[in-house]
Amino acid sequence: MKIVVIGGGPGGYVAAIKAAMLGAEVTVIEKKKVGGTCLNAGCIPTKALLASSSMLMNIKEAKDFGINIDGEITADFLSVMKRKDKIVDQLVSGIEFLFEKRGINLVNGFGKLVDKNTIEVTKEDGTIETIKADKIILANGSVPIVPPMFPYDKKRIITSDEVLELSELPKSMLIIGGGVIGCEIGQFFGVLGTEVTIVQRGEQLLPYEDKDIVKQLQRQFKKDKIKVLLNSGVDSCEVVGDEVVSTLSDGKKVNTQYVLVAIGRKPNIEGSGIEELGIELNRGKIVVNENLETNIEGIYAIGDLINTPMLAHVASKEGIVAAENAFGKYKTVDYTTVPRCVYTEPEVAAVGKTQKQLDAEGIEYNVGKFEFRGLGKAQAIGRIQGFIKVLADSEDKIVGASIVGPHATDLLTELSLAVHLGLTVEQVGDVIHAHPTLSEGLMEALHDVHGECVHAA
Numbered sequence: 001m002k003i004v005v006i007g008g009g010p011g012g013y014v015a016a017i018k019a020a021m022l023g024a025e026v027t028v029i030e031k032k033k034v035g036g037t038c039l040n041a042g043c044i045p046t047k048a049l050l051a052s053s054s055m056l057m058n059i060k061e062a063k064d065f066g067i068n069i070d071g072e073i074t075a076d077f078l079s080v081m082k083r084k085d086k087i088v089d090q091l092v093s094g095i096e097f098l099f100e101k102r103g104i105n106l107v108n109g110f111g112k113l114v115d116k117n118t119i120e121v122t123k124e125d126g127t128i129e130t131i132k133a134d135k136i137i138l139a140n141g142s143v144p145i146v147p148p149m150f151p152y153d154k155k156r157i158i159t160s161d162e163v164l165e166l167s168e169l170p171k172s173m174l175i176i177g178g179g180v181i182g183c184e185i186g187q188f189f190g191v192l193g194t195e196v197t198i199v200q201r202g203e204q205l206l207p208y209e210d211k212d213i214v215k216q217l218q219r220q221f222k223k224d225k226i227k228v229l230l231n232s233g234v235d236s237c238e239v240v241g242d243e244v245v246s247t248l249s250d251g252k253k254v255n256t257q258y259v260l261v262a263i264g265r266k267p268n269i270e271g272s273g274i275e276e277l278g279i280e281l282n283r284g285k286i287v288v289n290e291n292l293e294t295n296i297e298g299i300y301a302i303g304d305l306i307n308t309p310m311l312a313h314v315a316s317k318e319g320i321v322a323a324e325n326a327f328g329k330y331k332t333v334d335y336t337t338v339p340r341c342v343y344t345e346p347e348v349a350a351v352g353k354t355q356k357q358l359d360a361e362g363i364e365y366n367v368g369k370f371e372f373r374g375l376g377k378a379q380a381i382g383r384i385q386g387f388i389k390v391l392a393d394s395e396d397k398i399v400g401a402s403i404v405g406p407h408a409t410d411l412l413t414e415l416s417l418a419v420h421l422g423l424t425v426e427q428v429g430d431v432i433h434a435h436p437t438l439s440e441g442l443m444e445a446l447h448d449v450h451g452e453c454v455h456a457a
């Protein structure tokens with residue numbers, strides 16, 4: 001069977017490898033670099049940069065650990081960016097190696113659907129190659145949304161695409177949108193010394209998550225001298241000379257060197273032949289059935305193109321499921337346990353239901369909490385900010401969890417597994433957790449659901 005995958009991001013490249021493992025003859029069409037947004041302009045570069053800002057934060061605290069560091073501690077912005085580029089390049093090569101190993105044909109160019117079995121690829125030199133396929137997996141990903149009132153010149157008014165390629169540390173930056181991207185990029189630049197202002201329409205950053213969790217992050221942003229304007233908006237921006245003048249919803253003007261628009265992303269379908277072929281869309285997103293097949297038999301769509309959480313791990317899972325279904329299997333994705341992770345300092349991680357969701361849905365629940373400061377390990381490593389919250393339904397099943405604090409994104413997996421398998425508080429709380437670890441906090445929070453937390457303050 002011949003399978004063509006359009007787009008080599010975490011959705012497309014994983015789908016391609018899985019299809020090859022199942023025995024398909026696979027071609028991937030990619031107009032830029034394999035790894036997609038995630039590897040080249042998203043997950044990995046932001047985490048590499050945050051590792052640098054986090055290192056700076058740690059070094060500044062060295063004295064608290066009994067370590068003397070003399071002289072001024074500064075970040076060399078270009079070296080920070082170079083380190084990020086090196087990590088990205090290495091990982092891109094890693095995917096290319098995996099493609100070679102699996103005999104996957106990588107075609108560089110822009111793929112356009114012609115009919116349900118034909119794709120036209122326009123190469124960089126203008127030549128066109130026609131490729132035939134038995135099945136097609138669409139994984140074109142997404143692009144930033146930039147409304148016309150923010151005249152996107154890619155120089156001063158920018159998106160995450162440009163901000164990750166800057167060659168100077170901005171003096172000041174206004175960030176429109178306090179979601180994951182705004183928070184992560186805001187903290188990186190704020191810690192390095194940029195005067196950062198984040199403007200957020202709602203009453204909290206990270207609007208999806210519980211307020212008590214997000215408050216901890218907002219407290220840290222205050223310490224980092226990152227200005228957060230809540231219940232506010234930006235009505236318009238204008239480049240004036242070397243600056244951007246932004247008008248806020250209350251009429252106030254803010255002058256900054258850069259404006260970063262981080263209000264969301266939309267599927268990348270322009271010019272791809274998707275609409276012309278009659279593939280059903282709903283509000284710009286491709287409609288798929290539970291097997292990820294579009295209304296055109298044999299054409300699947302995954303990742304940021306469809307109406308599921310716009311996350312790399314979701315795209316990859318969908319890639320595997322689409323490849324399997326192309327081989328006649330009937331696989332689906334469990335979206336109830338998608339981890340939601342923010343890699344700021346402190347990290348924020350959550351899975352399943354939030355407390356406000358349970359309240360809104362009128363579902364009875366019990367809550368257990370434990371603060372990191374109560375853990376020997378947290379004290380030893382000097383990371384005591386934050387807490388763990390576990391939510392259980394009336395039958396004791398763990399239905400949600402949120403963590404704000406050290407290594408929250410790694411700690412979450414135990415609770416994701418619990419939600420995925422429908423485990424109870426008693427079952428997971430009964431497991432002996434190693435001492436001293438941060439994971440003891442999970443156990444304590446679970447015990448707290450039943451009022452049995454030994455170390456409850």
Ligand code: FAD
Nearest residue numbers: 007009011031036037038042043111141303304310311312
């Ligand atoms: P993409 O990664 O967007 O890949 C699509 C690929 O298709 C691209 O390489 C593109 O060049 C190619 N393409 C598109 N159209 C065509 C065409 N017609 N022909 C040929 N090639 C084409 N998610 C997380 O889970 N964790 C994070 O920490 C995280 N951080 C992020 C940080 C930032 C700044 C951003 C912007 C996003 C972040 N995301 C994160 C989201 C994540 O990057 C996306 O959800 C994920 O990349 C989607 O994968 P995808 O395969 O659907 O699409």
